[in-house]
Amino acid sequence: MVETVFRIESARIIAGAARIVRDVGIAEELAQDALVAALEQWPESGVPERPGAWLTAAAKHRAIDLVRRRETYARKLAEVGRTLEDVPPPEPAGPDDIDDDLLRLIFTACHPVLSAEARIALTLRLLGGLTTPEIARAFLAPEATVAQRIVRAKRGLAKARVPFEVPYGAERAARLSSVLEVIYLIFNEGYAATAGDDLLRPGLCEDALRLARVLAGLMPEEPEVHGLAALLELQASRTAARTGPDGRPVLLADQNRARWDRLLIRRGFAALRRAGTGPYAVQAAIAACHAQAARYEDTDWATIAALYARLMAITPSPVVELNRAVAVSMAEGPAAALEVVDALMAEPALAGYHLLPSVRGDLLARLGRGAEARAEFTRAAGLTRNARERELLLARAAATGAGTSGTTGTFGGAGAGAESGGAGAEGRAGR
Secondary structure, three states: OHHHHHHHHHHHHHHHHHHHHHHHHHHHHHHHHHHHHHHHHHHHHHHOOOOHHHHHHHHHHHHHHHHHHHHHHHHHHHOOOOOOOOOOOOOOOOOOHHHHHHHHHHHHHOOOOHHHHHHHHHHHHHHOOOOHHHHHHHHHOOOHHHHHHHHHHHHHHHHOOOOOOOOOOHHHHHHHHHHHHHHHHHHHHHHOOOOOOOOOOOHHHHHHHHHHHHHHHHOOOHHHHHHHHHHHHHOOHHHHHHHHHOOEEOOOOOHHHHHOOOOHHHHHHHHHHOOOOHHHHHHHHHHHHHOOOOHHEEEEEHHHHHHHHHHHOOOOOOOOOOHHHHHHHHHHHHHHHHHHHHHEEEHHHHHOOOOOHHEEEEEEEHOOOOHHHHHHHHHHHHHHEEEHHHHHHHHHHHOHHHHHHOOOOOOOOOOOOOOOOOOOOOOOOOO
């Protein structure tokens, strides 16, 4: 019971303590102290009516004691900017106050002073409630490596004296992009795992979705926050249909759309109506095109291609251009798309990107250039670190005979395209 409550409430407990001590590392330790106190006291006194509030209050009082021991009372009053004595002993401050603290914690954990890997690990630890071993398993990384990232992240924030606050003005816009990026990357790794034996890591998708929903609730006036929430809701709606009983990928054209989660789709459309015109909103609009199509054949590829062109204008990227090529191939034919893809072959950023030869192989197969297509699929299989994608690519290579198309009629077995979300904009192809 205690551990369950702590996992649910840990982010708010840490956030409340961090507002007082101004250090997320120390705040996490204080939250753990509160957990120990609960484990000692609750078996005798009984579980309080509001266990989360009890833990938050316990952590805050430990934070206050620490502040008083460290510095003079008057100096800390000036720094914190409020009267510590006003904190009621049995209950935390009101819900709005906790939410403000949570927002501060999100912006602190995702501060650009940290590397992307450190931001992700720290966010999952402080806001996702994941333990170090859980994060390590999710990303197939050594536990010691993840532990070091978290420790270094906390030290980095302390060394840089990152303020525990929600920034404003231009700084807020810049910092918000970092927060959204972290949530986006967490979802992507769950949606299409970079390496390992499994295509999906649903736990990471769920954590990212929860963070996006929390952020949308805390920042309801930020359109791009709703854009990201819409994108993740719509992408997550297809999770159940993306793999078969054996765990193998199911291409978009072959997915049973009756298994798409209609509740998540409705939530996605609701968020999209509140979104603006930023990059996440555009990607969400692409995902919405797929969600609106009752059958694969009904997909509005012309609109998707136009949306990718808009995305290229906002955030130019060779990955986005590769995804645009996929949509162009479906709207205008493989020959038109092959010109776009061939122009990307010399792009340094895509040198080791397995989705580039995968897409090119699909285009060549559809043009009847089977031997060339087979070579591209084989090359793509050698570049991917995901076992499920490798199996699919090798199967496509084997099915693509010289001089035959060998295509399933679905774009994107493991290439980029056919749906938004994932690495870049479309992510792993056709899924």
